[in-house]
Amino acid sequence: MRLVNILGGVGLALGLAACAQNIKSDVARFHQLQTVPQGATFAIVPQNDERIGSLEFQQYASLVRAKMVQQGFTPVNAGNASDLVVSLDYGVSDSDQVIRSRPGFVGGAGFGFGRGFHPFYGVGGGFGPGGFGGPDVYSYAVYTRNVGIQVYRPSLADDKPNTVVFEGRVESVGRDKRLPEVMPYLVEALFTDFPGESGVTSKVKVKVPRS
Numbered sequence: 001m002r003l004v005n006i007l008g009g010v011g012l013a014l015g016l017a018a019c020a021q022n023i024k025s026d027v028a029r030f031h032q033l034q035t036v037p038q039g040a041t042f043a044i045v046p047q048n049d050e051r052i053g054s055l056e057f058q059q060y061a062s063l064v065r066a067k068m069v070q071q072g073f074t075p076v077n078a079g080n081a082s083d084l085v086v087s088l089d090y091g092v093s094d095s096d097q098v099i100r101s102r103p104g105f106v107g108g109a110g111f112g113f114g115r116g117f118h119p120f121y122g123v124g125g126g127f128g129p130g131g132f133g134g135p136d137v138y139s140y141a142v143y144t145r146n147v148g149i150q151v152y153r154p155s156l157a158d159d160k161p162n163t164v165v166f167e168g169r170v171e172s173v174g175r176d177k178r179l180p181e182v183m184p185y186l187v188e189a190l191f192t193d194f195p196g197e198s199g200v201t202s203k204v205k206v207k208v209p210r211s
Contacts, residue, residue: 001165020159021035022205023182025189029196036195040083047089049112057088064088064149075164080106084165087150092177095141099194102136143177146170147186166195 044061050139051057064086076082148169152162170190176182189204196202 001146019209021210022173023172023208024184025170025186025204025206026201027168027170027189027192027196027204028157029166029168029198031167031195031198033195036071037051037083038075039074041076041081042068042084042086042151043076043078043080043082043088045078046095047087047148049107056180060090060187061088061185063187067187067194071191074081081085083153083164084151085154087152089148090183091146092179093146095143095177097139098142099137099139101138110181140175141146142173142175143188145172145177145179145182147173147190149190156157166202 044054044064046057067073068086100121150164151166152164156163167185168190170186185206185208188206192204
């Protein structure tokens with residue numbers, strides 16, 4: 001029985017280690033693009049005017065710009081005339097507490113499944129002395145990281161609205177609230193299979209290099 005417990009713990013730990021190579025996101029997209037307009041010029045602006053001139057915004061905008069270029073669009077400086085304007089928004093929610101349970105520990109010479117941690121994903125696996133006992137209840141904080149863009153054709157007349165051609169948003173839940181470290185993977189998810197199926201929320205996994 002002890003051998004079975006050890007092998008089961010090894011398999012669980014390896015499985016969790018394998019899962020820890022991806023960031024999972026929910027991506028929703030709405031668009032009127034039958035084909036991507038190759039060569040169309042674009043500029044990126046903050047959705048929130050308070051972020052005009054922000055260095056953080058400029059860093060995130062550079063990630064979006066690179067993905068737009070990969071899709072065949074041509075960048076211009078914000079403020080210059082362009083075929084399209086990309087309005088960018090982002091943020092991190094307040095923390096939510098997640099409650100979990102796992103087999104507890106009792107004294108002994110065996111091995112049990114122990115706590116591990118990865119800032120992007122959550123609880124991982126490990127081993128320590130002891131056998132299985134009653135359930136061990138624990139909690140940890142998670143945050144929802146989000147990015148959204150709206151792409152529109154600017155109106156040539158003041159009395160006419162802009163023409164929105166694409167809207168996309170991505171949300172990812174994890175234990176790390178640091179947006180700069182996670183943002184490249186969120187933007188990658190947002191542009192996976194661009195423009196994507198309109199009106200559908202997709203689960204997207206993005207691989208994270210091991211440090």
